[in-house]
Amino acid sequence: MFTEYLFDQSAISDLVEQRKKALSTNRGLSDFLGFGLGVIAGRLKKDPTRYRDYGPYWWALKEALNRNGYNYGQQSDEEISNAYRGNTDAETLVMADEFRSMYLDTFLVHSNQFMLDANTGEMWTLLDSDMESMKLAQ
Numbered sequence: 001m002f003t004e005y006l007f008d009q010s011a012i013s014d015l016v017e018q019r020k021k022a023l024s025t026n027r028g029l030s031d032f033l034g035f036g037l038g039v040i041a042g043r044l045k046k047d048p049t050r051y052r053d054y055g056p057y058w059w060a061l062k063e064a065l066n067r068n069g070y071n072y073g074q075q076s077d078e079e080i081s082n083a084y085r086g087n088t089d090a091e092t093l094v095m096a097d098e099f100r101s102m103y104l105d106t107f108l109v110h111s112n113q114f115m116l117d118a119n120t121g122e123m124w125t126l127l128d129s130d131m132e133s134m135k136l137a138q
Contacts, residue, residue: 073130
């Protein structure tokens with residue numbers, strides 16, 4: 001069904017371990033997930049519409065953020081969230097960050113349309129009204 005922007009699970013697992021080790025070595029921190037989610041929350045505080053940077057990984061990332069003490073609302077897309085998530089919140093965080101890196105290199109900022117299935121060629125639109133309303137409230 002979804003063919004695009006998927007990551008190799010073993011590569012993501014390796015990246016999680018590499019990033020945990022780097023965080024410990026470079027900053028002396030052991031809470032990889034807490035640190036990473038805090039970085040994302042800081043980005044979103046500056047501009048809530050930058051949730052779009054995480055593309056189809058946004059919904060699973062939002063769930064991870066909400067589970068870990070942040071409150072970004074309840075709107076979700078279960079189908080997309082299930083397709084674009086890791087086996088753990090840490091893996092989801094790394095996948096979302098990897099997508100964001102690619103997004104910033106290839107898309108215009110605030111783009112929110114993505115082709116998730118190359119077989120159909122249809123565009124999928126990411127629109128989270130919870131996050132859009134946070135921008136309006138600023």
